[in-house]
Amino acid sequence: MTGAGGRDLGGAAWPDVGAAPLVLLPTGSTEQHGPHLPLSTDTLIAQAVADRAAKALSAGALSAGAGPVVVAPALPYGASGEHAGFPGTISIGHEALHAVLVETVRSLALWAGRVVLVNGHGGNVRTLDAVVGRMRAEGHDVAWVGCGVPGGDAHAGFTETSVMLHLAPDLVRPHDGVTGETRPLAALMPDLVARGVRAVSPSGVLGDPAGASAERGREILEAMAASVVRRIGGGS
Ligand SMILES: [Zn+2]
Numbered sequence: 001m002t003g004a005g006g007r008d009l010g011g012a013a014w015p016d017v018g019a020a021p022l023v024l025l026p027t028g029s030t031e032q033h034g035p036h037l038p039l040s041t042d043t044l045i046a047q048a049v050a051d052r053a054a055k056a057l058s059a060g061a062l063s064a065g066a067g068p069v070v071v072a073p074a075l076p077y078g079a080s081g082e083h084a085g086f087p088g089t090i091s092i093g094h095e096a097l098h099a100v101l102v103e104t105v106r107s108l109a110l111w112a113g114r115v116v117l118v119n120g121h122g123g124n125v126r127t128l129d130a131v132v133g134r135m136r137a138e139g140h141d142v143a144w145v146g147c148g149v150p151g152g153d154a155h156a157g158f159t160e161t162s163v164m165l166h167l168a169p170d171l172v173r174p175h176d177g178v179t180g181e182t183r184p185l186a187a188l189m190p191d192l193v194a195r196g197v198r199a200v201s202p203s204g205v206l207g208d209p210a211g212a213s214a215e216r217g218r219e220i221l222e223a224m225a226a227s228v229v230r231r232i233g234g235g236s
Contacts, residue, residue, distance in 0.1 A: 007021075007054060007058065007068065007069060007070040007071060008051075008070070008071055009023070009070045009071060009072045009073065010072075010073045012070065017068075017070065017111065018067060018068035018070075019067055019068075019113075020067045020111070020112065020113030020114075021067050021068040021069060021070045021111075021112055021113055022057065022067060022068070022069045022070070022112070022113055022114045022115075022116065022232070023069075023070055023071075023072055023108055023112040023114070023115050023116070024050040024053060024054055024069065024070070024071045024072065024116050024118050025050075025071075025072040025074075025075065025104065025108075025115060025116070025117050025118065026043065026046035026047045026049070026050045026071070026072075026074035026075065026117075026118045026119075026120065027046060027074070027075045027078060027101075027117050027118065027119045027120065027121065027124055027128070027144075028040070028042040028043025028044070028045075028046045028047070028074055028075060028076055028077075028078060028119075028120045028121055029042040029043065029076075029077065029078035029079075029080045029091075029120070029121035029123065029124070030043070030076055030077055030078075030080070030088070030089065030090040031078075031080035031083040031086075031088075031089040031090070031091065031121070031123075032083050032086035032087075032088055032089050032156075032197075032204045033155070033156040033160065033204065034155075034156035034175070034178055034180065034203055034204045034205040034209075035173065035175075035178060035203055035204070035205075036156070036161065036172060036173040036174065036175035036178050036209065037156050037160060037161060037164055037171070037172060037173075038164070038168070038171045039088045039089070039090075040076065041120075041156070041160055041164055042078070042120035042121040043074050043075075043076045043120060044120075044164070044167055044168060045120045045147055045160065045163055045164075045167070045221075045224075046074060046118050046119060046120030046121075046147055047071075047074045047120075048163075048167050048221060048225075049118055049120070049147045049221065049224045049225050049228055050071045050074075050118040050228075051071055052221065052222070052225035053118065053225045053228040053229050053232065054069045054070070054071045056225065056226075056229045057069045057229055057232060057233065067113050072108075075100065075101075075104075077090055077091070077092045077097075078091070078092065078097055078121045078123060078124040079091060079092070079093055079094045079097050079121075079123045079124055079126075079127055080121070080123055081093060081123070081196075082123060082192055082193070082196050082197050083123075083196070083197050083198075083204070084196060085196050085197065085198030085199070086197070086198060086204055094126060094127045097124060097127045098127050098130060098131055101117070101127065101128070101131040102131055102134065102135065105131065105135045105140055105142050106135075106138075106140070109140045109142075113141065114141040114142070114143075115140065115141065115142045115143075116142070116143050116144065116145060116228075116232055117131075117132075117142070117143070117144035117145070118144075118145055118147065118228060119144055119145070119146050119147065120147045122146075122154075122155075125146070128144040129144075131144075132144050143231075143232075145227075145228050145231050145232065147224045147228070148224070148227075149220055149223050149224055149227070152220070153182075153206070153207030153208065154184075154185040154188075154206035154207050155180075155197070155204075155205065155206035155207060156180065156204060156205045156206065156207065156209070157180065157182075157205060157206065157207015157208050157209055158207060158208060158209055158210070158211060158212050158216075159207070159220060160207075161175060161209035161212035161217075162212040162213055162214070162216040162217035162220055163217040163220050163221050163224075164217065165212060165213060165214040165217045166214040166215075166217030166218045166221060167217065167221070169214060175209045175212070178203060178205055178209055179205065179208045179209075179210065180201040180203050180204070180205025180206050180207055180208065181200050181201040181205070181206050182206075182207060182208050185206065188200055188206065
């Protein structure tokens, strides 16, 4: 257990878990994030957002009478096929991700009250939608929420670089002049799907990290966590 209300399932012993907890499960990726950010960026951000949201929910944001809140160990692999052109990327693909999440939710449902997948990687979304639909049809109380913020850029740009400067500055390499493809994601999507990220942005960056700072990263992370708390607290 971590202190101050944020509950780490991996560090808990079974009697600590409590009755029918709300379980937050971070879902990330292991994929290139430009020449300046670590491959674990999405996983670390999802984990940090889930930890902060759990702390806030444990502190009383959740309606009275709700059970304990725990954060499950993060899933570090996702569907990252579009980043396959870069060394370091490990993608398990949509089909395997679907199977992993279905079995994870079924297993959690044996003791959890409610399961919320806290997602840090946009490429996982299609599968998360499918899994949540299927699991609800089986009668499980499950939802997914993303870690985005309004106006955030797509990939390894200002948003993620700032958050990582706050969370893990030792893992952020110099990024002066690491500007990538800055057209909006919607405009890039057909090209990304057809040719992969490397053909669109040789550095792997979709956005521009110029001006990124730890202080902005702290604010962005707080906004991400607050948004997750709002969506969970307000019911799915
Ligand atoms: Zn990312």
